[in-house]
């Protein structure tokens with residue numbers, strides 16, 4: 001028995017009106033994400049590249065300082081961003097927030113990046129006791145084990161901008177634009193404190209946490225405070241997104257980086273994309289599973305929506321592939337329990353607390369947004385062969401423990 005839930009889905013991609021970033025639909029039932037994606041096929045990208053060249057030229061340091069800050073990890077778009085930054089003729093200061101859930105593949109990618117792009121780097125290793133305390137808090141209160149990482153990733157580059165007096169920060173794509181078409185490419189949207197709070201951090205920033213919980217003090221959160229408006233104004237800090245100036249295509253970009261710089265990839269249990277988040281034990285495992293429980297869909301829906309929009313897979317094949325992956329158990333949960341100091345029963349108790357019972361519930365069946373979409377496309381699913389989509393896999397996670405560096409453990 002499945003529960004009947006009426007939910008509006010995009011006619012083209014896999015997203016529904018339940019997307020946590022917010023989504024709108026036009027009269028034909030096409031979502032804002034698909035509509036903004038279509039701009040990629042219409043915009044004059046050589047004109048936009050010239051605009052970018054002109055923009056960054058103003059930031060070339062005359063005082064032998066760095067020209068820009070580039071936040072990187074051992075995964076995602078880090079290599080491609082560095083590749084473009086070098087093409088732009090900039091001298092970057094690379095910054096990295098240590099997330100502690102590091103895989104050996106990610107550590108390899110990070111050190112290989114420093115060698116291949118011949119760059120200076122600053123690591124932020126927040127006191128591990130604070131990180132654990134904060135992770136425990138955000139996990140038990142919001143079902144989010146990634147809050148400190150998202151907060152750290154988005155604030156550390158800004159703090160470095162102030163400290164080293166380097167105004168320009170260069171990011172890859174803007175998630176709100178790419179996924180749900182929150183902005184047009186032509187808006188040339190830039191990094192803001194507000195977007196960070198409302199979307200990167202799901203509406204809860206360090207001030208909310210500090211003001212709400214008596215058991216967390218200023219010291220626990222000191223590494224996560226966003227610089228003040230007057231500091232930002234004084235330095236002229238701004239964060240631009242390359243996706244506004246280049247036709248953004250993560251799959252094609254990663255494949256180029258594998259060929260040119262030997263970027264390492266790995267297979268995952270819950271998605272077919274081997275390129276994203278290879279540096280982390282938890283993002284595509286426990287973190288993704290929590291996303292599934294809370295929102296009724298997981299990262300594979302994001303990955304395949306992206307691939308539908310780039311016309312590398314059709315919607316019906318994508319629905320079938322999602323159904324094979326989204327309910328698989330997350331791996332490495334034991335590593336997280338051990339790191340966090342909670343037993344497996346305690347961990348299950350906390351994760352179950354965040355199950356969205358409107359969408360997902362245990363009866364005779366287990367219903368997700370994809371299940372509901374499958375029901376709506378029942379007839380088409382019957383007659384359709386699954387189209388395959390391939391991702392290169394050139395490595396595997398060999399060491400089954402969090403790789404530490406700096407003062408991490």
Ligand SMILES: [Zn+2]
Pocket residue numbers: 010011012013014015030031032033034035
């Ligand atoms: Zn769509």
